[in-house]
Amino acid sequence: xxxxxxxxxxxxxxxxxxxxxxxxxxxxxxxxxxxxxxxxxxxxxxxxxxxxxxxxxxxxxxxxxxxxxxxxxxxxxxxxxxxxxxxxxxxxxxxxxxxxxxxxxxxxxxxxxxxxxxxxxxxxxxxxxxxxxxxxxxxxxxxxxxxxxxxxxxxxxxxxxxxxxxxxxxxxxxxxxxxxxxxxxxxxxxxxxxxxxxxxxxxxxxxxxxxxxxxxxxxxxxxxxxxxxxxxxxxxxxxxxxxxxxxxxxxxxxxxxxxxxxxxxxxxxxxxxxxxxxxxxxxxxxxxxxxxxxxxxxxxxxxxxxxxxxxxxxxxxxxxxxxxxx
Numbered sequence: 001x002x003x004x005x006x007x008x009x010x011x012x013x014x015x016x017x018x019x020x021x022x023x024x025x026x027x028x029x030x031x032x033x034x035x036x037x038x039x040x041x042x043x044x045x046x047x048x049x050x051x052x053x054x055x056x057x058x059x060x061x062x063x064x065x066x067x068x069x070x071x072x073x074x075x076x077x078x079x080x081x082x083x084x085x086x087x088x089x090x091x092x093x094x095x096x097x098x099x100x101x102x103x104x105x106x107x108x109x110x111x112x113x114x115x116x117x118x119x120x121x122x123x124x125x126x127x128x129x130x131x132x133x134x135x136x137x138x139x140x141x142x143x144x145x146x147x148x149x150x151x152x153x154x155x156x157x158x159x160x161x162x163x164x165x166x167x168x169x170x171x172x173x174x175x176x177x178x179x180x181x182x183x184x185x186x187x188x189x190x191x192x193x194x195x196x197x198x199x200x201x202x203x204x205x206x207x208x209x210x211x212x213x214x215x216x217x218x219x220x221x222x223x224x225x226x227x228x229x230x231x232x233x234x235x236x237x238x239x240x241x242x243x244x245x246x247x248x249x250x251x252x253x254x255x256x257x258x259x260x261x262x263x264x265x266x267x268x269x270x271x272x273x274x275x276x277x278x279x280x281x282x283x284x285x286x287x288x289x290x291x292x293x294x295x296x297x298x299x300x301x302x303x304x305x306x307x308x309x310x311x312x313x314x315x316x317x318x319x320x321x322x323x324x325x326x
Contacts, residue, residue: 004060
């Protein structure tokens, strides 16, 4: 098989490229700037970005499958313009380019955050409506809008499937990701406090396996939530502590208090030139539904996420081997 991948140099993309190489697929990777995750892999690189439809057509010409992974993940409010451009306009450009080049199948990666999270006491599965509040947070709304565009294209005859991962962790995190930075801070004993909240976490490699299985086996229009295990930030810190022996944060803030302090913490990080971790939007994301169901993927694809402890261990090992934990 011959596949084109947008977002190939990102966290999920780095794992997908390696999995497809192992399966002896041919690969074109659409690259914009950072290519560290793809160095020395021997794949075809096409310069461009998803906001340039002509570069997409060049990347998609001749391939069988397009994996659309590129997206703007944001926990700050000041980059809404870029979030909207990448996660909504970019998706429409990908759809247009797939239609123009005769791609056989589009695999679109959305997010479980694209769904309405309430009611929080009921399991969230593929039937849950998409988020439709255009005011806040921008990431959730943009992912929902992008997924809606894919659904409309499916209704018009495009062969596409939709993948909704939960919070992703795992190795091959070159940039690193938002959650990867938190793991590094914990492993180096540099995170001063935790928030009494959690998330459904999944290993990127399991998302990749589920994505490939869906690509190969699912009917057109299929949609799968690929989740893992809910764990609190305190649980994550404990796993990291067992592996790194770094000091655990002494303070665990209740979520309501963290939400009050988040604007100040964000301002301090910006003044110090750091990427903010505990922002008001990040606090809202931690109020997501704890009952994420991947039952459909398990039944239809044989999807089985590995234990979170193993994911944390592999992530710490990868960061250590690659010089992120100095």
